[in-house]
Amino acid sequence: MDGPVGVSQCPIPAGSTFVYDFNITQPGTYWYHSHDNGQYPDGLRGPLIIHDPESPYKGQYDEEIVLTLSDWYHDQMQTLIPQFISVTNPTGAEPVPDAALFNDTQNLQVMVEPGKTYMIRMVNMAAFAAQYVWFEGHTMRIVEVDGIYTDPAEADMIYITAGQRYSVLITTKNDTSTNFAFVGSMDQDLFDTVSDTLKPNVTGWLVYDLTKKLPVPMLVDEFVPFDDFALVPTDREEIFDNVDYSFELEVVMDNLNDGANYAFFNNITYVRPKVPSLYTALSAGDLSSNSYIYGSNTNAFVLKKDDVVEIVVNNNDPGKHPFHLHGHSFQAVARSDENAGYYAYNTSLSQIPMRRDTFMVRPQGYIVLRFRADNPDMSLPSLFINPVFSPPSYLTSKADMSFFSPRVWLFHCHIEWHVDSGLIATMIEAPEILQQTTTIPPSHLAACQAQGIPTVGNAAANTDDFFDLRGENMPPPPIPAGFTVRGIIALVFSCLSAFLGIAVISWYGLGEVGKEGSAQAINVVAKAGVVDIDRIVSMPEKVVPNERAQDI
Numbered sequence: 001m002d003g004p005v006g007v008s009q010c011p012i013p014a015g016s017t018f019v020y021d022f023n024i025t026q027p028g029t030y031w032y033h034s035h036d037n038g039q040y041p042d043g044l045r046g047p048l049i050i051h052d053p054e055s056p057y058k059g060q061y062d063e064e065i066v067l068t069l070s071d072w073y074h075d076q077m078q079t080l081i082p083q084f085i086s087v088t089n090p091t092g093a094e095p096v097p098d099a100a101l102f103n104d105t106q107n108l109q110v111m112v113e114p115g116k117t118y119m120i121r122m123v124n125m126a127a128f129a130a131q132y133v134w135f136e137g138h139t140m141r142i143v144e145v146d147g148i149y150t151d152p153a154e155a156d157m158i159y160i161t162a163g164q165r166y167s168v169l170i171t172t173k174n175d176t177s178t179n180f181a182f183v184g185s186m187d188q189d190l191f192d193t194v195s196d197t198l199k200p201n202v203t204g205w206l207v208y209d210l211t212k213k214l215p216v217p218m219l220v221d222e223f224v225p226f227d228d229f230a231l232v233p234t235d236r237e238e239i240f241d242n243v244d245y246s247f248e249l250e251v252v253m254d255n256l257n258d259g260a261n262y263a264f265f266n267n268i269t270y271v272r273p274k275v276p277s278l279y280t281a282l283s284a285g286d287l288s289s290n291s292y293i294y295g296s297n298t299n300a301f302v303l304k305k306d307d308v309v310e311i312v313v314n315n316n317d318p319g320k321h322p323f324h325l326h327g328h329s330f331q332a333v334a335r336s337d338e339n340a341g342y343y344a345y346n347t348s349l350s351q352i353p354m355r356r357d358t359f360m361v362r363p364q365g366y367i368v369l370r371f372r373a374d375n376p377d378m379s380l381p382s383l384f385i386n387p388v389f390s391p392p393s394y395l396t397s398k399a400d401m402s403f404f405s406p407r408v409w410l411f412h413c414h415i416e417w418h419v420d421s422g423l424i425a426t427m428i429e430a431p432e433i434l435q436q437t438t439t440i441p442p443s444h445l446a447a448c449q450a451q452g453i454p455t456v457g458n459a460a461a462n463t464d465d466f467f468d469l470r471g472e473n474m475p476p477p478p479i480p481a482g483f484t485v486r487g488i489i490a491l492v493f494s495c496l497s498a499f500l501g502i503a504v505i506s507w508y509g510l511g512e513v514g515k516e517g518s519a520q521a522i523n524v525v526a527k528a529g530v531v532d533i534d535r536i537v538s539m540p541e542k543v544v545p546n547e548r549a550q551d552i
Helices: 077-084 277-283 285-289 416-420 431-437 442-450 485-510 515-528 533-538
Strands: 028-033 045-050 063-072 099-102 108-111 117-124 131-135 140-145 148-155 158-160 165-171 180-186 201-207 245-255 261-265 300-303 308-315 321-325 330-335 354-356 358-361 366-372 408-413 424-429
Touching: 028 117, 028 165, 045 063, 045 117, 077 416, 099 180, 099 201, 117 158, 148 354, 158 165, 245 300, 277 285, 277 408, 277 424, 277 431, 285 431, 308 321, 321 366, 330 358, 358 366, 408 416, 424 431
Parallel strands: 063 117, 108 201, 245 308, 300 424
Antiparallel strands: 028 045, 063 099, 117 165, 131 158, 131 180, 140 148, 140 165, 180 201, 245 261, 308 366, 321 358, 321 408, 330 354, 330 366, 408 424
C-alpha cells in the first residue's frame, strides 16, 4: 500500500482513523511518513525496520542501533510553505533549518560495550538537509542502503541525503578508557543563506563508560564522503541493457505569473488532480493507457508490465537533488560530476550498477536510472471509517477481491520544499492489469466522499469524455514574455519601497496639516493599504503597518 494523497488515496479525514494492513516482503531499513501538505517535517514520520531471517550479515553483529537524522525548524510547515512559495521569495530560496538532530534530539548518548559489533541503521528523515556523518575513532562498513544489501565497504564518512538510509557495521574498541563522538554536519551548500544562529552540526557519543568525559568533536579539514555509486549489490544484478521505454526529465526552477518560484520537470510543475490517479486508472476503461487523461500537470508516464524503463534526469539547476521512486529500487547506470551538463548518451555504463530507491544528482549534472516495471504491491489495507454509500460496481466486481494492488507510483525530489513546489512525476504501471486485479475498499471511497473528493473520471473528474480536461486543477499561468527573475525581484522591491515611501510621507505630513488636510492624507494612505486607518484616527501620532503592508 502506498499513500500519497491525490495518487493512490484521498487524504485521511480529520478526526478519523486510517489503518494500513499490508504484507511485508522487503527486508531492510525504511521509514514511514506523511505525503500530504508537507506534514512529515513537523513530526509525522518514523523509522521502519524490517528484519531479514536470511540476511547475508546474520550472525556478524551483536546488536542493532537505529539512528535517525533530521533537520529542525522552529516554525511549522503551515507557516513556512506559504512564505516559501510566495511573490516575496521570487528566487525560491528554501527555508533553512535551525538545527540538526540525532533521534530528534541533540547530545545523544549511545551506550556501547567493548569488543562488540553493532549494526547502526541510519535514516535521514529531513525536510531539506543532507548530512555528512562520521564516527570518531571507528570505521564504518556499509552493508545495506535503502533495503539493498551491498558488499562490505569501509568508509570514514558518508553523505546521506533526505530520504536515504544506510546500515553500517561498527566494531567497538576493546577497552573503556575513552568515549567517542559521532557527528552529523548539514550540507550548507544546499542553503541560499546561512544565519549566525544556525547550528549546522549535531553531536552524539558512543559511550563506553558513563564516568568518563564526553570529548569535544575534532575539527575536520574537509568533507570527503564515500561515493555510494561505488557500492556493489550482493546479488550482482546485471545492468538492464534492453531498454523498452526511455524518457528524459529536465529539472528547472522558475517563476510563474504569481511571482512565486516553482519546480518543474520538462516545464511542468505538478498539481494534484481532482481525482486520485489510481482511481482514474480504474475508471477509464480502455483509455487507462493514455497518459493524457491523468492531467496536464501530473507528468504522467504509462508503463507496460515488465518493461525496462530508463529515466534520464538532467539537472538544469545549481542545486543538489535526491530523487526517489516509490515502489521500486532502481539501477544507477551513469551519474555525472557537477557541471557536466546534459547526458549525451556516450558514457560507459556500469555493468553491475548500484541500486537504491533514492539517488542524488549533482548540480548541473545528470543521472541515468533504470528499473523493471514489475511491482504488484499486493496488500490488504483497511480503512476503519464506516462506509456511508455503495461503491460503484466497477470497484467491487473484480475477480480478485482480496488484494488491493496500486501500481501508481511517484517519482520526486525528496527535498520536501521541492515536492511542495512541484518537482514530481507520476508512473502509471500496467493500468490494464491494474483494472483486473484491484479493488478499492468501500471505506476508502467513503473517506473521499466525506471530503467531497470525486473518485471517478479523469484528472478533472469528467466522466463523459475522458479527453475533456476542462476544470482540472491548474498552476498559475506563465509569466509574460520578457519578464525575468531579476525583473520580478526589482518589481517587488520597487513596490515595497513605494509603499514605504507613501507611509513615511504620510506620517510626516500629518503633523503639518490641518484637520481637512489630515483627512485627505488619511484617505490616500488608507487606499494604499499600507496602514491601519482605524489606528491612525485613534492614534494620529503613531502609524502602525497593517497585515496588507506586512505581506508585501
